[in-house]
Amino acid sequence: MRNNFCENCESDIELSHNYCPNCGQITEDDLTVKVLFSNTIANYFSVDARFFRSFIPLVFKPGVLAKRFVNGKRLKYLHPAQFYLFISVVFFFFYSFVQREQQEQFDLALQKGFNSEIKVDSVPSQKLDSIQIQNIMAPLKKNQKVMGIKDEDLKQIDSIIQNADADDFNNFDFEANKEKLDSLIAIDATDEQIYREMGLTDDDSNFRKNMFGKLLKFYKQRGGGLLETFYSTIPIALFFLLPIFAFLLKLMYWKRARYAHHMVFSFYFFTLVFLLLTFFLMISMIVEMDGWWWTLLYLILIIHLFISMKNFYQQGYFKTFLKYVFLGFTFALFILPVTFGVLVFTTLLLY
Numbered sequence: 001m002r003n004n005f006c007e008n009c010e011s012d013i014e015l016s017h018n019y020c021p022n023c024g025q026i027t028e029d030d031l032t033v034k035v036l037f038s039n040t041i042a043n044y045f046s047v048d049a050r051f052f053r054s055f056i057p058l059v060f061k062p063g064v065l066a067k068r069f070v071n072g073k074r075l076k077y078l079h080p081a082q083f084y085l086f087i088s089v090v091f092f093f094f095y096s097f098v099q100r101e102q103q104e105q106f107d108l109a110l111q112k113g114f115n116s117e118i119k120v121d122s123v124p125s126q127k128l129d130s131i132q133i134q135n136i137m138a139p140l141k142k143n144q145k146v147m148g149i150k151d152e153d154l155k156q157i158d159s160i161i162q163n164a165d166a167d168d169f170n171n172f173d174f175e176a177n178k179e180k181l182d183s184l185i186a187i188d189a190t191d192e193q194i195y196r197e198m199g200l201t202d203d204d205s206n207f208r209k210n211m212f213g214k215l216l217k218f219y220k221q222r223g224g225g226l227l228e229t230f231y232s233t234i235p236i237a238l239f240f241l242l243p244i245f246a247f248l249l250k251l252m253y254w255k256r257a258r259y260a261h262h263m264v265f266s267f268y269f270f271t272l273v274f275l276l277l278t279f280f281l282m283i284s285m286i287v288e289m290d291g292w293w294w295t296l297l298y299l300i301l302i303i304h305l306f307i308s309m310k311n312f313y314q315q316g317y318f319k320t321f322l323k324y325v326f327l328g329f330t331f332a333l334f335i336l337p338v339t340f341g342v343l344v345f346t347t348l349l350l351y
Contacts, residue, residue: 054078062304063311066265080267087274252323
């Protein structure tokens with residue numbers, strides 16, 4: 001027998017009602033396998049239909065989708081924030097494959113480059129000449145921040161090198177023992193255990209021990225880890241860039257729309273950016289793309305933004321162009337460089 005109250009919100013309902021007037025849930029909702037799957041399929045195709053209804057005007061009718069949404073036509077389209085989050089997740093999913101490859105290449109380049117740079121010709125029991133000293137100090141200076149070497153330590157290293165023997169620098173080749181070294185790091189072996197396994201003895205010079213420690217620290221951290229940390233901060237940066245973009249629009253169109261309307265416009269434009277980036281990224285994973293492809297993407301975006309502003313704010317071409325140029329220069333010359341600087345600082349802080 002059916003209850004005279006809603007099982008969802010517990011409001012009183014008439015027996016003649018098929019739906020709760022308070023929350024809208026169906027009154028006769030016995031959970032069966034049929035109901036479970038029919039609701040799931042209905043919800044899926046509802047989102048799917050709204051996606052395609054939103055996709056076409058977003059891409060082919062710049063500014064029209066945002067205009068329709070703020071004018072009240074909302075149920076038939078994906079919510080702008082939902083659309084943005086969905087497309088951004090799809091983009092970063094595909095980008096993770098490219099990112100992983102870039103990290104591996106970055107790691108390999110740094111490790112090989114550093115290994116080759118610190119080697120000097122073996123001249124047993126002889127002092128290093130000025131060229132050999134320069135060959136050793138150059139990579140140390142270049143990788144000073146990555147290896148965590150202070151300025152005073154670098155000066156001390158330089159003075160020690162002046163009196164060091166050439167054989168102190170032989171066999172600093174981590175790449176030759178990569179598998180053994182990686183396995184030790186994987187089991188969380190201590191630095192002292194790694195030193196012993198890699199052949200460092202108590203009879204080795206203090207300089208050689210210190211140098212080995214610095215190289216081990218560099219190898220453990222890997223350059224690609226720095227790249228990975230940088231990539232992980234990008235979504236956070238974009239999260240803050242979007243409201244700043246909307247704020248700039250508010251400054252230019254102070255009396256024409258509420259800030260929430262500018263946010264809707266910004267959500268849809270950033271969604272388009274991610275959508276096109278995803279499309280071009282998928283193409284680049286199949287065929288090699290030359291630089292002109294990315295130039296084409298840039299041209300599409302700047303033209304699309306201008307038409308979007310014209311259609312959404314409905315001002316003349318001249319006024320729209322002036323505000324478009326102001327928005328572009330402000331964003332490109334001030335907002336993006338500051339954001340990039342914060343990204344780099346945050347990356348180094350978290351690394």
